[in-house]
Amino acid sequence: MAAVNELHIDIVLKRFPAVGQASAVTAIKGLRFAVRSGEFVCLLGPSGCGKTTSLNIIAGLDSDFDGTIALPRAAGRPRPVIGYVFQTPRLLPWRTVEENIALVLDPAQARPGIVDELLKATGLTESRHAYPERLSVGMARRVALARAFAVAPDLLLMDEPFVSLDEPTADRLRALLLEIWQARPTTVLFVTHDTREAARLADRVVVLTAAPGSVQSIVAIDTPRRDRAEPEVVDRIRRQIAQPAPSA
Amino acid sequence: MTAKRLVGGGWQRTLSFGVLLLLWQLASLAADPRKLPSPRTVAGVLVDGIADGSLPYHIGITLARVAVSFALAMSIGIAIGIAMGRRPRLDRFFDGWLVLFLNIPALVTIVLCYVWFGLIEAAAIAAVALNKIPNVIVTLREGARALNRDHLEMAEVFRLGRAKTLRHIVLPELFPFIVVAARSGLALIWKIVLVVELMGRSNGVGFQIGTFFSLFDVAGILAYTIAFVAVIQAIELALLRPLERRANQWRR
Numbered sequence: 001m002a003a004v005n006e007l008h009i010d011i012v013l014k015r016f017p018a019v020g021q022a023s024a025v026t027a028i029k030g031l032r033f034a035v036r037s038g039e040f041v042c043l044l045g046p047s048g049c050g051k052t053t054s055l056n057i058i059a060g061l062d063s064d065f066d067g068t069i070a071l072p073r074a075a076g077r078p079r080p081v082i083g084y085v086f087q088t089p090r091l092l093p094w095r096t097v098e099e100n101i102a103l104v105l106d107p108a109q110a111r112p113g114i115v116d117e118l119l120k121a122t123g124l125t126e127s128r129h130a131y132p133e134r135l136s137v138g139m140a141r142r143v144a145l146a147r148a149f150a151v152a153p154d155l156l157l158m159d160e161p162f163v164s165l166d167e168p169t170a171d172r173l174r175a176l177l178l179e180i181w182q183a184r185p186t187t188v189l190f191v192t193h194d195t196r197e198a199a200r201l202a203d204r205v206v207v208l209t210a211a212p213g214s215v216q217s218i219v220a221i222d223t224p225r226r227d228r229a230e231p232e233v234v235d236r237i238r239r240q241i242a243q244p245a246p247s248a
Numbered sequence: 249m250t251a252k253r254l255v256g257g258g259w260q261r262t263l264s265f266g267v268l269l270l271l272w273q274l275a276s277l278a279a280d281p282r283k284l285p286s287p288r289t290v291a292g293v294l295v296d297g298i299a300d301g302s303l304p305y306h307i308g309i310t311l312a313r314v315a316v317s318f319a320l321a322m323s324i325g326i327a328i329g330i331a332m333g334r335r336p337r338l339d340r341f342f343d344g345w346l347v348l349f350l351n352i353p354a355l356v357t358i359v360l361c362y363v364w365f366g367l368i369e370a371a372a373i374a375a376v377a378l379n380k381i382p383n384v385i386v387t388l389r390e391g392a393r394a395l396n397r398d399h400l401e402m403a404e405v406f407r408l409g410r411a412k413t414l415r416h417i418v419l420p421e422l423f424p425f426i427v428v429a430a431r432s433g434l435a436l437i438w439k440i441v442l443v444v445e446l447m448g449r450s451n452g453v454g455f456q457i458g459t460f461f462s463l464f465d466v467a468g469i470l471a472y473t474i475a476f477v478a479v480i481q482a483i484e485l486a487l488l489r490p491l492e493r494r495a496n497q498w499r500r
Contacts, residue, residue, distance in 0.1 A: 059405050084405040090398045094420045094498045103416055104406040131498040151406060 005037035007058070007155055007187055008070035014053060014062075014212075027053045028065070029212040037072055040181065040188040042198035044241070045208030045216075051191040052087070054213070055157050058189065059084055072154045072187050083153030083186075085161040089144040091132040098128040101147045110150070118146040121180050138169045145177060149184055156181075158190040162197070174200055178225060199237035200228050207241065285467040293471040302456075303475055310452040311479065313441050317376035318433060324377070325384025326426065330418065332385065333392020349382040354440050358447060367448045376440050383436070384429045391425030392418075423495050430488060438480055 014028040028050040035041045043051055056062040058069055059082055071080035091100045101115050119125045122142040132140055141161060148156055161177075162170040178201065181188060192198055198205045199221070207216045219241050227233055269287055276286040297303030332339040332346075358375040365371035395418065403413040419426075445454025453476050460468035 061401050061404060081407075082405055084402070086398070086402070088398065090402045092399060092417065092420070094495075095416070096498075103412070104408065133498065147406075 005072045005074075005187075006070070007035040007072050007189065008068070009033055009035075009054070009058060010069070011054060011057060011065055011067040013067070014050065014057065014065040026212040028057075028214070030214040031067075031208070033206050033215055033218060035072075035187055035189055037187055038185050040190065040201060040203045042202035042205045043189060043191045043208065044195060044198045044205050045193065045213060046210055047193055049208045049211050050213030051193075051208065052159055055084075055159050055189070055191055058155075059157055074154050077154065080154045081151050083148030083151050083156045085141075085144050085148045085156070085158040087159045087161065087163060089132070089140040091140060091143055091147075093132050096129050096131055097124055097135070097143050100132065100143055101150050104147055104151055111152075114150055114152075118150055118180075121149075121183070122146045122176065138165060138173065141165070141173060142176070145173070145180065149180055149186075152184070153186050156186050156188045158188065160192055161190075170197075177201070195238045195241055196234055199234045199241060201225075205241050282464065283466060285470065290467050290470045290474070293467045294475060297471060297475070303472065306451060306453050306456050306472070307476060307479055310438075310441055310445065310454065310476070313373060313376065313445070313452065314434070314438050317373045317380070317441065318430075318437050320373065320377040321380035321384055321433060321437065322426075322430060325381045325429065326388050326422075328381070329385040329388025330392045330422070333389040334395070339389070346382055346385060349378075350386065354379045354443065358440075358444050362448045369449075372441075372444045372449055375444050376437055379440050380433050380437055384433060387425050387429040387432075388422060391422040395421055420495075427488070427492050427495075431484075434480070434484065434488070438476075 009031060011028045011031040013026070013030075016025045016027055018024040031050070031054060033041075043054065045051055053062065057065050057067075058071070071082070073080040092103070095103060098115060098119065101118060105114070116125075119128050122145060124139065124142055124146065127135065127139060132143070135143070144161065148158075158177075162173050165173065174197065190198075190201060202221055205219045205221065207219065208214065209216045221237055221240070223233060223237060228237070272284075272287050276284045281289070294303070332342060357378050361371040361375035361378070365374065399417050399421065400413070403417055408416070441452070442454035442457065445452035446458040449455050453472050456472055457469055460466075460472070
């Protein structure tokens with residue numbers, strides 16, 4: 001019996017039925033792995049290999065699949081709490097930064113002051129009353145990050161959250177993510193197609209095959225994160241991910 | 249820039265009304281004064297009506313009927329519209345009914361309501377609301393069909409629940425559709441209310457117009473019309489516009 005604090009993914013088969021002219025597609029076949037409590041795992045694969053589809057299945061947005069998902073859950077919680085950072089920020093344009101974060105909180109359970117803390121941690125205190133349309137792309141992503149951490153998730157799902165940003169901004173946000181995650185540890189499943197990003201962030205990398213997605217290899221990264229700022233180190237990890245040594 | 253344009257617009261509008269008034273004056277000089285009384289005569293009737301309290305009383309009664317049937321039609325129409333927009337099966341089942349109700353003439357609804365429920369206030373209100381509800385449903389259904397899936401998925405993952413999702417995601421997103429329905433609703437409802445009053449009530453602007461008609465009192469008809477249009481315009485400017493502005497403040 002699996003421990004309640006691990007994320008267990010066993011997607012036997014996920015098919016998208018034929019619609020109109022498009023024929024049916026098998027998106028995922030035999031995707032099976034586990035994420036330990038508090039672990040940061042990157043799901044790495046080429047586009048179209050079913051990464052977002054698996055996140056949606058794990059998040060419960062898509063229940064039309066064969067297989068089972070076991071979610072981590074903190075003791076005392078009636079059901080698992082999921083934080084999700086989508087590919088686009090998905091903020092509500094009619095609510096301010098602060099109101100967007102507060103919206104997802106359950107007033108009966110949320111710790112008072114949590115919104116202020118996260119605004120501070122993400123450097124958004126000054127912009128708390130701004131509406132999303134007035135924010136830069138990078139700032140909007142920070143709000144999405146703060147919102148996901150605000151619910152104190154048992155599992156944090158992230159779907160290429162830093163895609164389509166310029167590299168310096170994306171890099172700052174990656175550092176910010178690690179900083180907040182270290183202060184508020186939780187289990188993270190982070191989807192990306194960028195090996196460099198996976199090398200920078202993950203404890204372990206789950207490499208997917210091309211569609212239909214399944215696990216090609218799982219690579220553990222032992223290099224401490226503080227040493228991963230060096231480009232040579234990242235390159236070494238990238239090679240390790242690309243051709244995992246049998247011992248790894 | 250904006251202020252200048254507003255001032256300029258106000259000036260043009262005054263001129264435009266002045267020309268209309270002048271044309272009316274000229275026409276009344278040429279016509280039989282009983283068929284088209286001069287602006288001055290109508291203004292006199294208007295002042296007398298306000299002074300003896302009859303005009304504010306009848307307009308007040310009519311406005312109360314407008315308010316109640318408007319609120320009824322909007323809330324029922326929004327609820328059904330969202331339900332049909334979100335549930336394709338429900339939509340397919342009731343679509344035919346909707347088409348039927350959309351095409352029933354207002355007069356038929358009014359007559360049937362009075363026949364079935366009697367010449368009572370509730371029948372009058374129901375008749376007006378029933379005339380408006382199908383339009384609200386159609387407008388809101390369009391909006392609900394096109395609801396942003398990204399936002400709804402966000403609400404689902406973060407477990408916002410039905411009430412919070414409705415209040416903070418669905419209704420704000422549908423707000424432009426609600427405003428359209430409200431605007432056209434007000435315009436339609438106050439016209440139908442007059443017919444309902446003419447046919448089955450013993451007070452209100454519609455009843456007064458009917459009385460004036462039987463007395464061939466064109467000045468009275470015009471005085472009530474002008475007063476009523478002014479009040480409706482004031483409501484639009486003082487209530488609907490600021491509400492819309494407030495709800496749209498987040499837009500760039």
